[in-house]
Amino acid sequence: MSVLLDVRALEVRYGGIVALRGIDLHVEEGEIVALLGANGAGKTTTLRAISGLLPVRAGEISFAGASVRRRSPDAIARLGIGHVPEGRRVFTRMTVRENLELGGYAIASHRKVADRIDEVLAIFPRLHERIAQRAGTLSGGEQQMLAIGRALIARPRLLLLDEPSLGLAPLVVAQIFEVLRDIHKRGTTVVLVEQNARAALALADRGYVLRNGEIARADTADALARDPAVVAAYLGGE
Amino acid sequence: MSLLGLAGVTKRFGALTALSNVNLNVEEGAIFGIIGPNGAGKSTLFNLLTAIYRFDEGSISIGGVSIAGLTTQRIARLGVARTFQNLRLFGNASALANVMVGEHLLLQANIVDALLNSARERRERLEAERRARELLRFVGVVGVEEHFARNLSYGTQRRLEIARALAARPRLLLLDEPAAGLNPSEKLELVSLIRAIRDTGATVVLIEHDMGLVMNLCERIAVLDYGEKIAEGSPREVREHPRVIEAYLGAPA
Amino acid sequence: MIYTYAFVAIAACVAIERFHNRRAKATIVLLLAAFLAIAPRFYGNDAVFSVLADAAVYVMLALGLNIVVGFAGLLDLGYAAFFAIGAYTYGMLASPQFGLHLPFWALLFIAAALAALFGALLGAPTLRLHGDYLAIVTLGFGEIVPQIFQNLTKYTGGPNGIAALDVPTFFGHSFGASVMPYYYIALFGIAFALWISRNLRESRLGRAWMAIREDELAAKHAGIDVLRSKLAAFAIGASFSGIGGVLFAAKLALVSPDLFGFQVSVLIVSMLVLGGMGNIVGVVVGSLLLTIVNSALLPQINSLVDTAFHTTLDLSNLHFLIYGAILVGIMLFRPEGLLPSRERRAELHHAGEAAVDA
């Protein structure tokens, strides 16, 4: 396996406040990596820095061997990093189909985009039923599927997922995780930020625990799931 | 005695029926849970209770008063306060100021008092500030009273929003997914906070997805699905209800 | 000379911003007040105090608009309409126009009340509108009012306006041709406006405005009567403008519709934004600076250039170019204003981070 994403000594600030200090992490081709941590630990900030939405103060981010640190978000997206942001952020006033078409914005061929939309609709039959509806009328779970589907159209090599289960009912969460497993099987590398640490670790190969903008721990998913400190802080006793 | 009563409440958005013929009674002093899949109409229900939307059919009464046609601020006067799923704090104001706004209805100072900084204005301001500090202590927001709300950690913001709602001394407190985004230890603190709130005499109705928390905290639970109430009962009754498992839980929890 | 006064006043404001000690602030305020009250006996001439009196009127207007925009968060682009209403109140009720010669002092109150009334009349139907919709409606109102004054020729003298307005008297003593009384009245007006502004900011009503500005829906849920609170802001803000209008008209002894156009509304909004919206001291600095630029600096540069190069190039032709460039320049280099309020600093600091977890 080769390293697909390599983040070194990443530092991000808001005004004077240091949000990330010296984050080191890497993701190998074909892996699922989970980022865990409390709210405010810097998980979302890490993802947003990787995809270029936040300016990086120091450190290096390289994707498939090339630096992406100074690139704009759209350029990074075109390089093959898909990002499903927190809160889904679908285009609510556009139809489901238009949302998916925009997912293929960087693809020149109409034909190709249409084919890929068919593929995504096969993964999410619910979206097929709602294809002509405005995205704003979808339920939370459907919007999450649309957000993932939109990112998949571009066939990203790396998919960043930010809290895909947030605010969703247990049944829907299970469906979403099923889909993630499926996407991964088809060869997409995944970085997953998840509040639902138990489910995330069950799916992931490895995980990082963030605390106050730093990597507090890095290990295999199994080891993290068994670690009493991690269990107490992020998994909760049941 | 029933504090909150809904009878045959229906709400439509165009062709979509968001709530259909919902009946519900919440006893004074209860901790009552509302669960259901996304889009089942839970938040819509809260929004009807605080007149963000108007209901199309049925009736809703709070403390025996019908709220049909009342505005949001009139309903607040009936003793209803709430929190929001996606936190709606006054971000560019201190934690203290947030809670003091919550005390609005307890104060009398009018526009003349405001212009002249009258004795009443000054007295009430001191009193309001003292109460606000007390409330912040009660919910566990200490040492950051002067910080802007937007700079507080997420868990603290959630508690601050509860403090703001409590500042009005509500009879009925509506909590919309209070545990969303909290880690396990914060959730435990939340459970004891909500119990403490109830012990001060308020009635609590909450929407929540965290089954563990709901089952642990609520005495009664109603389940919504596609705008209809499909079950209501004790946590155990709800957990074992076949329609609930089918529509929401997926597998026996 | 004018720059000495402006510099002292602005320096004092900046010092007040920098100090956190209440006693130090109070001392500076007292010293400044004493300086502004006493210094004219020794230093300056009528031309200087005329500009300073105008500046003081604008400070009052800006403080009034700050209540509407800075406190309550309602963008009003037609604020000059209330200025016009105040000025015409004096123009119509203290002039040969109708042979009415009501006293200046009574008209200050009458104009304040009338402006507040019109503020409420405009606000009642429109304050439900949000953001830019309200801005454009107020802009429309600002266009209509001077137009109405212009069209009702029978009552208002039409495009020429009303001239030969009464010279105010103080216990029987006429102000005569001196500008000093206006300077002192305007100083007193500023002190009053500052006192009211500070009271409002700390009041229950002020907290309600903060809540509405930050999140109207959450404010409603706290039981705040949003419409009434907004109306209060509109009416109070308008009354400041009404008083300013009377002062302005009495000093100029003239009113005409072209004195209250869109440019005036924009000028006052610019003062707020330049100084730092919502921050009382910042607003004072912003309005002082812009008035000085407009009524002293630009004309002076003009005459300087003329004498230096022996040209007849009239720089007043470039007035709007320079004024526009100043607005653009300041916004580009300091979009939060010169002395931003704590809130605005935080807002800027957090711009574009809504969905971030840090």
Place this chain on the structure above:
Amino acid sequence: MHEFLAQLANGVELGAIYALIALGYTLVYGILELINFAHGDVYTFGSFVALGVLVGLRAAGVLHGAGLILGIAAALIAAIIASALLNAAIERLAYRPLRKAPRLAPLITAIGVSFMLENLIELWQGSAPVPFPNVIPNPQLQIGALEVGVQQIVVVALAIVTMVALHFFVQRSRLGKAMRAVAQDRDAASLVGIDVNRTIAITFLIAGALAGVAGFVGGVSFGSAWFLNGFGAGLRAFTAAVLGGIGNIAGAMLGGFLIGLLESFSTWLIGGQWSNVAVFSVLILVLVFRPSGLLGESLPEKV
């Protein structure tokens, strides 16, 4: 009856011009939530460029026969290009640096830019209205009781064609969809590979081009250009955009025609000095009853 029809024709012609300007406001507002106060002056600029080209060509003596058609086309195209570039330059220099500033900062900047442009145009062209060369023939047509100039028909037709084309462009084309995406959620748009800055720049180019069309059409229709034209016309056009529902293309068109008709009928019935009062009173009334404009959507507040 005759007068009524004449005013109707006038109002529609005026409305077409307002609608074209309103589209520019609405496009920019849709994507940046910014009232581009300088837009009216971009329109004025377009007018003067068209005027300059026509004057130049007339002096060269080429404005007859086929040369006249080509000359008119050249004036139109020059106005379009000049206005588009000016608008894009304003965006690049004055608005782009303020993307993350507090909301009022770009608005004040826009007002500042507007003042500067007005002053510059005044320095360039003087403070008196400049007559448009009277080279475009305007044969009158009698349609029943209605007498209209061919020029009026062409003006309205040109406006309508432009608007319909814009509508399809925004709804159907890839770039149009990108514009809508950026308007709704800039971050999300960039995450699907849309270059946000470029898309905003293109939006300003298109809005400027529309102002150029309006500048040409307006100049021909009013018979003159004046450095302050843009202020009044811009204000009415923005009012039109708000009346129709800002951000909404069909709304801007509807609003433009309504304001045009309102102006022409109020001028006829109660006098031109009252037309501003009439226009803004109607605006206030409409917004009181339909707070998001005639065609604007009132989305339920997300709670």
